[in-house]
Amino acid sequence: MSTRGNTIDGFGYAKGLRERIAGRVATLKSEHGLTPCLVVVIVGEDPASQIYVKNKGETTKAVGMESRTIVLPADTTEPDLLKLIGELNADSSVNGILVQLPLPAHMSSLKVIDAIDPLKDVDGFHVQNAGRLAVGLDAIVPCTPLGSLMLLKDALKTHGDGNLLGLNAVIVGRSNIVGKPMAQLLLNENCTVTIAHSRTTNLPELCRTADVLVAAVGRPKFIQGDWVKDGAYVIDVGINRIEVEGKSKIVGDVDFDAALPRATAITPVPKGVGPMTIACLLNNTLQAACVQHGLPVPGDL
Ligand SMILES: NC(=O)C1=CN([C@@H]2O[C@H](COP(=O)(O)OP(=O)(O)OC[C@H]3O[C@@H](n4cnc5c(N)ncnc54)[C@H](OP(=O)(O)O)[C@@H]3O)[C@@H](O)[C@H]2O)C=CC1
Ligand SMILES: Nc1nc(=O)c2c([nH]1)NC[C@@H]1CN(c3ccc(C(=O)N[C@@H](CCC(=O)O)C(=O)O)cc3)C=[N+]21
Numbered sequence: 001m002s003t004r005g006n007t008i009d010g011f012g013y014a015k016g017l018r019e020r021i022a023g024r025v026a027t028l029k030s031e032h033g034l035t036p037c038l039v040v041v042i043v044g045e046d047p048a049s050q051i052y053v054k055n056k057g058e059t060t061k062a063v064g065m066e067s068r069t070i071v072l073p074a075d076t077t078e079p080d081l082l083k084l085i086g087e088l089n090a091d092s093s094v095n096g097i098l099v100q101l102p103l104p105a106h107m108s109s110l111k112v113i114d115a116i117d118p119l120k121d122v123d124g125f126h127v128q129n130a131g132r133l134a135v136g137l138d139a140i141v142p143c144t145p146l147g148s149l150m151l152l153k154d155a156l157k158t159h160g161d162g163n164l165l166g167l168n169a170v171i172v173g174r175s176n177i178v179g180k181p182m183a184q185l186l187l188n189e190n191c192t193v194t195i196a197h198s199r200t201t202n203l204p205e206l207c208r209t210a211d212v213l214v215a216a217v218g219r220p221k222f223i224q225g226d227w228v229k230d231g232a233y234v235i236d237v238g239i240n241r242i243e244v245e246g247k248s249k250i251v252g253d254v255d256f257d258a259a260l261p262r263a264t265a266i267t268p269v270p271k272g273v274g275p276m277t278i279a280c281l282l283n284n285t286l287q288a289a290c291v292q293h294g295l296p297v298p299g300d301l
Contacts, residue, residue, distance in 0.1 A: 014275035036289035044074035096122035096285035147276025173216030215253035225258025
């Protein structure tokens with residue numbers, strides 16, 4: 001008998017992942033004298049970004065990896081940023097490079113991402129990684145879609161028959177960093193995938209066809225409760241900062257309270273997809289370090 005109204009504990013799942021990653025990092029250190037190193041580059045002083053970057057740094061250290069954060073002024077020129085990336089590419093002590101997005105308007109994020117060595121592109125945003133994922137080759141997979149898929153599979157195992165094959169998946173959002181790679185992953189799982197965006201007509205009706213609904217829109221509580229099909233699995237990727245009674249809080253792209261009773265299972269915001277993104281980033285960094293040193297890449301976590 002299937003149930004409704006289950007909340008997916010992304011925070012708890014990510015904690016387990018981080019513990020397993022920490023174990024692998026410790027083994028890599030003791031057996032090969034190798035400590036994976038992630039460098040995060042942030043351009044500008046956006047306070048929200050800085051909190052996120054600080055959390056990432058602390059989490060990276062907590063699993064035993066090295067974390068370096070480089071903060072550049074907002075008026076850094078594109079050639080200067082490209083030069084820094086070139087130096088990080090050439091530095092064999094650096095295993096992963098993450099350039100925090102969005103970048104200031106005077107830079108092309110495509111050009112900047114293109115400059116990162118694909119083997120160090122732990123975001124999985126480089127065209128080589130995106131292309132490899134699309135054609136089914138080994139690739140560094142973007143963290144948020146990867147973490148979302150892990151939660152989805154786990155929820156299907158817990159609450160359903162564990163099978164994604166043949167399910168209708170609707171992804172709202174077509175960004176290169178979330179929507180498109182999410183679609184690739186769900187296609188690989190044999191879902192029938194539809195990607196919706198701001199020009200999609202009849203979005204509510206389309207969402208109601210979704211056995212799996214992924215929201216990556218960037219608009220607070222945009223997906224209404226009655227857009228959710230009875231029994232659907234809902235993954236809310238949105239991270240939106242809003243003011244409620246003078247206090248800042250974060251909410252997702254889905255009206256959680258309205259969607260919960262209809263869904264079989266749904267991720268909350270916070271403590272849903274967000275913590276999974278960071279755990280997957282750490283695992284991508286660990287795997288990148290192994291590949292760069294010709295060591296076997298540990299399998300599924
Ligand atoms: N949990 C996590 O770890 C992460 C969370 N995020 C969050 O996920 C959300 C999406 O991020 P990202 O993909 O980078 O965002 P983008 O702004 O790059 O993309 C948003 C997408 O939503 C679509 N969209 C906007 N308005 C509508 C509308 N009215 N109807 C239908 N579609 C619409 C856009 O369509 P169009 O292409 O036509 O403009 C676009 O494809 C954000 O809240 C972001 O903060 C992002 C990364 C990681
Ligand atoms: N190159 C690049 N790669 C990214 O992966 C990337 C990026 N740029 N730019 C910004 C977005 C956003 N993003 C988040 C990841 C985790 C949380 C997260 O851990 N959130 C927690 C805590 C939120 C809080 O309370 O502040 C939660 O949802 O529970 C949030 C947001 C990654 N992004």
